[in-house]
Structure formats: structure tokens, C-alpha cells
Amino acid sequence: MSELKELGLGIIGFGGFGLFAAQHFLQSPHLKLVGIAGSQRDEATRAANRFGATHFDTIDELLAQSDLDIVYIATPPFLHYEQSMQALRAGKHVICEKPLAMNAEQGREMVAFAESRGLLMITNLMQRYNPMFERIKTLIDKQILGEFLHGYFENYAGDEGLGPQHWFWNRELSGGIFIEHGVHFFDLFAGWLGEGTVEAAQVSKRPGTDLEDQVQATVRYGDSLVNFYHGFTQVGRMDRQEMRLLFERGDVTLFEWVPTRAIIRGLVDEAGTRALMDLFPGAVLDISANYGGKDRSARGRHKAFEAAQQVEIRYGFDHQKMHLYGELLRLMIRDQTSYLFYPETHRKITEQNGLISLQTAEEADRRAHR
Template sequence: MTNTDATDVREIGIGVIGMGGFGLFAVQQFLQVPHTRLVAIAGSKREEAIAVAKRFGAEQLGSLEELVNHPEVDLIYIATPPFLHYEQSMLALNAGKHVICEKPLAMNSEQGEEMLALAKQKGLLMVTNLMQRYNPMFARVKHLIDKNLLGEFLHGYFENYAGDEGLAPEHWFWDREKSGGIFIEHGVHFFDMFAGWLGEGKVVASQILKRPDSDDIEDQVQATVEYGDEATGKKLVNFYHGFTQTGRMDRQEMRLLFERGDITLYEWVPTRMVMRCVVDEETTRALMDLFPGAQLNVTANIGGKDRMLRGRHKTFEAYQQIELKFGFGDEKQHIYSELLRLMFRDQTMSIHHPDTHRIVTEQNGLTSLETAVVADRMARE
């Protein structure tokens, strides 16, 4: 690293493995974080890689070995298919480079544990890009749950109706030896999200469906994860992923049910929310503080003796039944961009200041992978 100013904040040189469409999108955001520079790209002759190299004046190297041993590269960003993550990350770590890797961390828990152990031994980052936790919506839902603003959380689901137009039958996504299957390649984001809200979960049921007339295309998966315990009350969350839709119908939805209402979140990185609930005056104020600028629609006024409501053998008071809409004016691509900048800033800050608290740590990547591995294994037993 080289000094860049009098405050001794050092420039971080980035090397990239896997400069495809998302790699380009991510690197454009990383380089907006101060004191970072794209040094080199390796292992890709794709049009995107050539364009990025020209735009940022980066070197295009012929081998991964050249990249990880480049003296000006401090951090390797890996955006390749999952089956390459272990080998490429270990190569970078052994060369003394920090690593940020796209999900999943690895193809199995044993690989993930080995990667994290080596990173810890060398004092290096080995972080999975679980960008969901940097979403302000994530923090708002976490506050809603922790403060019991709608009563206790009871149940949830995530449903991913994903498009498969860009996934030809020969695409690596369908090859379990390269992707790990849908739970591992894709599900880790959402297992991690709910773990952030509810704590560590346990997979209690799981299924995988193959496409009719196909021996090897698994296009639908479903898992049920249990959170909490007997003391705090157990909660079930269902996770469904189906790669079955035309691109125009690609959509995601998750719902969280509480004692006095529910919220529905939209998009794979949730940017929009609809809440339906019964509230007293104090709760309405707390919700409007939590979701500033939300549109509040009054479904019904509740007065007199009707203000005392019952549910789950509990009595509570309410003065209105309302609907809140939040985030519908936001541009989702701009939010995705900001989450990548926040993630990269958070991680590189810990390179400058190792004791800095990070929102996402190495353990998040491993824990989400372990949940996905259990779901995948249980579906096959």
C-alpha cells in the first residue's frame, strides 16, 4: 500500500477475478469509496473486462497468479461461479491478499471453514458480499421486530419467482457441481437476512423439485427454518425459490406476520413495503418515525368500547386500522448501488482500523452457507 495524504490513510489496490456484468456493476461502486484504486483484472477476456480496464486504467493480466502476487494489489474481489470460490480465495489468501467474494462463500461448509481459518491466521478479510444487511429497510424491520411495535413476530415467508430466460440448459447455474444448487448458490442471501432479524435458525423441512422431462434441472426448492426456542417461542419461516418465470415476471416477495399486523416487502433486496395493522396513537407515532415519509391510509377508525381488541388470548387497545406504504418512490438500482458502496466502505475501513465493528463479518458467510448446505442435504435424504 502507498500513502495518499497527510492523514496516512492508505490507498487500497483492488484486483478482480470474474469481471462479468455484475462484477462491472459492483466495481463501479467500490471505486467511489475514497482511497481505492482498480489495479488489475485477471482471468477474463470478456467485453466488460476490456471496458473496465480502459475506463479505470487497470492492467489486464493473463493469470490469477500474476494478480494475487501483484505488489500493488491489496484486496481481491471474486465474482466467479461458486465452484471457483474456494480455489481462488485460497490462492489470494496464501498470497497475503484480503478477499471479498460473491455469495456463496464456498460449495460446502468444510471449504468455508478452511478459508476462514486461513484468513484468521493471516489477519486477512474473507468476506462474503451479503449486501442485504446494509439496506436501511433491513435495519427498520429489525427495529420493528426488536421493539415489538406490532407485537411478537409469529411467522414469515420469502418467495422468489425468478426468471430463467438468461439461464440456458447448459448454463453453469443448473450444474450442481458448479453452482451447488439453488439453496447454496442463491438461498444464502435470504437465510442470512432472516438470521439477522431473528437469530440463528434450524432447518426442519426441505424439498427440491426437478423440471418435468429433465434429469438434471432442479428449478424449484423450498425449506422451512425454525427460529427461537421454547422459552422465547418458536417461529417458522418458509423459503421458496423457483427459477421458472419469463424475465418480465421475475419478482420477489416476503411477508412477516405479527400479533397486530403484517408487513410485505418487495424485491430481492427489499426496497418497498406495505404494512397492514391495528395501532394505538403511540404506535402510529413510532411507525411514522421509523418509516419517515410513508403514505398512511386509514382503513377504519376504532372508537368507544371497540377500542379493546383481542388476539392470541391477549387484550390490547387500538384506535385505527391502517395501511402504510413506504419506499415506492425509490429507484431500486440506485439503492443496490448504495448498498455495495456501504459494504465496501465497511470492509475496507477494517483494513485501515482492524478493531472497527463490521455489519457483515466472515462468520455471516459461513453461517448462511451452513444453513443452505443443511437444506440441500435434507431435501435429498
């Protein structure tokens, strides 16, 4: 087997997250940092030196490097379209921070252009690489707790680092909360339930200002509804996220915006308890009630079923959130670079995921501002 080519990585935008991502990307085999551009921060030059790379004055200089294969874009959303198209026209693969673009029209153009040139145009929706994502998908698909009925995602986000002049609050620069932030979670539920349709959406402004700090949307997936709430209103130390998925015979609560912890409650027979413990290995199982004889019979949604136990399972409470976040970045870059070496490889994230999540976010934003 011939030696795999070393791939050159360039980074546009090298703020705190750009550096965080770079440290994880560069643990991937066959990947080297060629250079960075699009950042005037002194820290960017120091970081480039650390990796033995060049800090270019302009993006054009970076894109002109013959050993550059992949460009990672970690700039604010209003720059994603222009910089991605610039890299694609230079023949480079692109991995872009969310959202793909400011609107779906731009996104469709980017994806179509990349496809016509045989190039990647990936949005970094790394949630799909979380083992928790697969565990919840299995729970839904195998109906271990019965059919999925309803879901919610609640994002009580801190705004301490987002001063009044920060680009985040400027819809011309960020696209608004649904587009800048919500795409991660629209994509998460689409991965579990299929593509959704926005039924309703609302937005709230901070009193006495034009600053939009709370949004919510209801999205239909098949016969089920999911509610999404994002509020950038908290002291940083109060920042938290929680989502709950309701089933016919139980529910799952997930904690953190990259879910690291789960509490599963259910009414199950012996096979159901075994299936849950197989799906969440190493979890703590508590028995809230045991049932025997005629008490095993239960009904819900006009269906009869048998229950041996009422259980509560706690999983993942020893996981380090930032360590998991780094692992998801490593998995994402390995998945995409493997595809470049072996095009028959199945990718967990494709160009369509970034586009579909953006389309959902744009529709939610449109409905909120009708």
C-alpha cells in the same frame, strides 16, 4: 492525523456483475483498481482500460502485484474456494460473491485460514446494508406490532438468461439453488431473528429432465417458522420477489429481492401509529378504521390490548431498485475498508455471516435430497 494509505483492489472474474460492482466499489475513497484477471471477455479489457488498470493473463500475475491489498471474486461458485485460498495464501484480503464456497467444510477452512493470517474473508451479503433491513429489525426488536410469528420468502425468478447448458443448473458448478441463491435470504432472516435451524426442505425437477428449478425450505428461528421458496421458472419480465412477516397485531410485505418497498398493516394505538411513522419516514398513511370507547378493546393470542386505528402504510415506492443496489455495494466496501484502517470498527457483515448462511443452505440442500 496521517493520510490514509490507498488500497489496491484486484478483481477476479469480470462479467456483467463484476463490472457493475467495480463501478460502485471504486467510488469509495482510498481505493484504486490495480488489475483484473480470470476473464477472457473483450469487455474486460475495455473496462480495465477505462479504469486505467491492467488485464492480467493469469490470477498469479494479479496476485503478485505489490500494491494489491484486496481481491474481489466474482466467478461462479465452484471457483470460490480455490481462488479465495489462492488470494489468502498470497496475503490478500478477500471479498467474495455469494456463496462463500460450495460447502461448509470449505467455508470453515477459508474463514479459519483468513483469521490465522489477520485477513478479511467476506461474503458479499450486502442486504444487511439496506436501510430497510434496519427498519424491519427495529420493528421486530421493539415489538411495535407485537411478537413476530411467521415469515415467508417467495422468489419467482426468471430463467430466460439461463439456457439449459448454463453453469447455474449444474450442481457440481453452482451447488444448487439453496447454496447459489438462497444464502442471501437465509442471512437476511438470521440478521432479523438469529441463527435458524432447517426443519424440512424439498426440491422439484422440471418434468422430463434432471434440471432442478424449484426448491423450498422451512427454517425455525426460536419459536417461529419461516418458509423459503425459490423457483427459476419465469419469463424474465415476470421475475419478482416478495416476503411477508406476520406479527400479533399486523404484518409487513416487502417487495423485490433487495427490498425497496413495504406495505405495513397494523392494529395500533396512538403510540403505535407514531412509532410506525417515525420508523418509515415519508410513508403514505391510510386509515382503514378508527376505534373509540369500548371498541378500543381487542384480544388476540389470549392477550388484551387497545387499538385506536387500523392502518395501512406504504413506504419506499419511489425508490429505484438498481440505484439502491449500487448504494449497498458502496456501503459494503466502505464498511470493510474502514475496518482495515480502524480494526475497532463494528462491521455489518463479518466472516461468520457468510459461513452461517452457507451452513443453513447446505443443510436445506441435504434435507431436500434425502
